């Protein structure tokens with residue numbers, strides 16, 4: 001297993017670094033920006049398991065699990081959790097078992113991320129339609145039962161968002177500065193918070209705009225807590241740039257703004273976004289441009305944090321996309 005040290009923590013290398021930073025000139029033009037004003041950080045292209053932002057966090061979380069002698073990774077999530085899918089992929093890569101404790105009940109046909117969970121060989125434990133606390137309690141019970149059978153479980157936090165996991169995005173911020181010293185704003189989806197927290201730690205709160213996706217109750221508070229843990233200094237939630245306007249009817253639902261963002265990115269740049277995270281982040285970016293919070297002439301980077309498998313597990317988006325299909329005719 002490849003590792004590299006950093007202080008007293010070690011890192012299990014799971015991706016190929018750095019990820020590319022690419023211009024988006026046609027999307028920039030559509031938003032009234034100059035061709036050099038809008039770029040995308042391709043964390044969807046991290047190689048492991050379909051890619052996405054959770055790989056950066058899992059490198060540190062799996063390093064810690066390995067240091068603790070773990071034989072099985074246990075984590076939690078929604079049925080279409082990208083984090084659970086990538087935990088299963090990381091376990092496969094590292095020769096560990098994975099148990100995914102997911103919200104919901106068995107019976108629904110597997111699609112999207114669940115198909116990949118199955119391919120990676122993970123065990124799924126359905127926790128029922130429960131809230132965050134009960135989900136965590138079920139994961140702890142699963143870990144206890146695994147210990148009773150002689151296994152050594154490592155509990156990977158919800159979304160990979162602990163101070164340890166967020167280190168992956170402290171590094172991403174440094175990677176971005178090396179690729180683009182003129183960076184003015186990074187726009188990221190805000191789910192469990194570790195991605196934004198890491199970026200704020202390395203880039204400063206003024207340069208990071210987080211778009212809340214409805215995964216946690218108090219997103220600014222959640223991110224501020226992680227930033228405080230990373231830096232050792234208290235971070236006040238009010239100092240963070242967080243948009244709350246893209247959640248719509250809740251985490252799992254598709255909004256018209258998100259559908260418009262999916263279509264715009266696909267039709268200007270051939271870039272696929274997902275309905276839960278990156279679609280909301282792009283809709284938030286568009287809203288921020290409209291309001292003058294993000295302006296032409298300053299370099300804006302959109303973090304593409306992955307999530308494509310989730311699109312294939314989201315019936316509402318699949319139906320709306322089918323409506324967009326242009327059917328041509330042929331004469332003769």
Ligand SMILES: *Cc1c(COP(=O)(O)O)cnc(C)c1O
Nearest residue numbers: 082191192193194195277305307
């Ligand atoms: C989890 C996730 C996010 C949000 O990252 P957090 O660190 O949980 O805030 C964004 N995009 C995708 C595709 C994700 O899976």
